[in-house]
Amino acid sequence: MDSNAYINFLAMPFAQRLKQQYAFFEEESKKGYMVGRMGSGPVGTHMPYQTLDGGRFEDVLIFGSNNYLNLNNHPHVIEKVLEAVKQYGVGTGGSPAFSGYTEQHHELEQRLAALSGHEDALLLPGGYMANLCFVNGLMTRNDVLLYDKYSHASVLNAIKMTGVQFFPYDPEDLEEYQKLIAHIRDRRGSDVTIFSTVEGVRSIDGTVIDLHRYVEISRQNNIVIILDDAHGMGVLGKRGWGTLEQLGLMGQVDVRMSTCSKGLGAQGAFLTGSRETIFYLRSNSKPYVFTTGMAHPTVAAISAALDVLEQEPQRIRRLHENVAYMQDRLEENGFAIKRGGTGIIPVFLPDGIAGKFNVEIYRQGIFANVMEYPMVPPGMERIRLSLMADHTREQIDRVIDIFMETGRKFNVFETGDLQCAG
Numbered sequence: 001m002d003s004n005a006y007i008n009f010l011a012m013p014f015a016q017r018l019k020q021q022y023a024f025f026e027e028e029s030k031k032g033y034m035v036g037r038m039g040s041g042p043v044g045t046h047m048p049y050q051t052l053d054g055g056r057f058e059d060v061l062i063f064g065s066n067n068y069l070n071l072n073n074h075p076h077v078i079e080k081v082l083e084a085v086k087q088y089g090v091g092t093g094g095s096p097a098f099s100g101y102t103e104q105h106h107e108l109e110q111r112l113a114a115l116s117g118h119e120d121a122l123l124l125p126g127g128y129m130a131n132l133c134f135v136n137g138l139m140t141r142n143d144v145l146l147y148d149k150y151s152h153a154s155v156l157n158a159i160k161m162t163g164v165q166f167f168p169y170d171p172e173d174l175e176e177y178q179k180l181i182a183h184i185r186d187r188r189g190s191d192v193t194i195f196s197t198v199e200g201v202r203s204i205d206g207t208v209i210d211l212h213r214y215v216e217i218s219r220q221n222n223i224v225i226i227l228d229d230a231h232g233m234g235v236l237g238k239r240g241w242g243t244l245e246q247l248g249l250m251g252q253v254d255v256r257m258s259t260c261s262k263g264l265g266a267q268g269a270f271l272t273g274s275r276e277t278i279f280y281l282r283s284n285s286k287p288y289v290f291t292t293g294m295a296h297p298t299v300a301a302i303s304a305a306l307d308v309l310e311q312e313p314q315r316i317r318r319l320h321e322n323v324a325y326m327q328d329r330l331e332e333n334g335f336a337i338k339r340g341g342t343g344i345i346p347v348f349l350p351d352g353i354a355g356k357f358n359v360e361i362y363r364q365g366i367f368a369n370v371m372e373y374p375m376v377p378p379g380m381e382r383i384r385l386s387l388m389a390d391h392t393r394e395q396i397d398r399v400i401d402i403f404m405e406t407g408r409k410f411n412v413f414e415t416g417d418l419q420c421a422g
């Protein structure tokens with residue numbers, strides 16, 4: 001769907017939208033449209049996935065999972081989860097603000113706080129919820145929020161939910177960021193509270209912005225900084241403590257959010273900050289107060305993943321060796337990529353090609369994610385590859401062979417506009 005068709009679609013009455021969406025899905029699935037492909041078994045470097053006709057399961061290589069360190073089924077994690085289930089059962093049966101909080105949650109929160117250089121921490125059952133939690137919990141209609149223009153959907157939805165005044169900024173243009181702050185202070189006065197959110201690893205293309213300068217500008221201007229390090233946790237830093245560790249900025253933001261669903265191989269997320277900030281969130285944030293506390297096996301899985309992170313730092317090293325190898329091989333074969341030094345490699349393709357390319361590589365046995373309009377603006381379509389510590393050189397070479405073959409099939413090397421977007 002192009003941008004005009006999408007805008008028209010959004011303007012349709014509800015019943016018509018339902019019909020059109022379903023008809024679109026039926027039509028596109030004949031061509032191999034892939035939403036919610038179904039896998040079978042634990043996510044690893046390869047696993048059975050349903051074929052495009054939905055008929056059977058076939059083994060495919062997985063290059064589209066956030067399970068960067070393959071901790072989802074590590075023996076230590078499984079052992080600790082089983083122990084926790086025997087001790088606590090599964091569900092917590094209530095909100096953490098009421099009956100759903102145990103010493104198991106408390107111990108993990110204290111550990112997360114200590115490791116992140118903050119005074120306190122709070123667990124949420126999802127990263128999406130964590131982002132709703134801090135926007136909804138900390139901000140009011142009188143405040144201003146500056147947000148990365150390519151922020152995760154959860155931040156954008158939280159903004160609508162909360163009614164905070166908002167302004168997008170481009171974290172790759174910090175001069176403009178500074179001017180924006182000056183403009184807001186000029187119009188709203190020095191008293192207005194300004195929050196700013198930034199992604200540690202930008203999920204859109206796996207890059208890290210100049211966070212030192214960002215923190216410096218924000219601090220000089222009395223901005224409350226909130227960092228979403230969903231894709232940094234477990235991936236960056238010697239201990240895997242993310243973008244802040246890598247850049248020597250631990251404890252230098254007001255609130256840190258990290259998911260436990262990606263580098264830690266489990267689910268959920270945590271927020272860390274000062275004792276007062278976390279207390280404020282615990283008492284004020286509706287997405288925290290009105291949802292059931294994290295399930296016991298998940299708490300145990302996160303805690304065990306932290307043990308593995310401490311005991312097996314070689315996993316992080318292996319992940320980065322794989323990323324570097326794949327980047328080199330893609331570039332030497334003529335693909336346009338961005339080198340972010342994280343677990344994500346965007347491979348830019350000409351507009352209109354990325355979707356078809358992704359269907360074709362899936363047919364050839366490779367699972368990757370595609371970003372097309374409206375997920376990204378026109379001109380920025382890409383295949384987003386995510387690497388894992390356990391990928392082998394043979395698996396990466398196989399992806400390169402299939403990319404070359406598919407690239408030739410769609411003439412991507414002849415179009416002349418294969419450049420790195422953004």
Ligand SMILES: Cc1ncc(COP(=O)(O)O)c(C=O)c1O
Binds near residue numbers: 128129154261
């Ligand atoms: C930047 C960012 N923030 C938040 C989230 C949400 O995390 P979760 O999937 O754990 O809900 C994601 C997930 O993709 C993300 O990429």
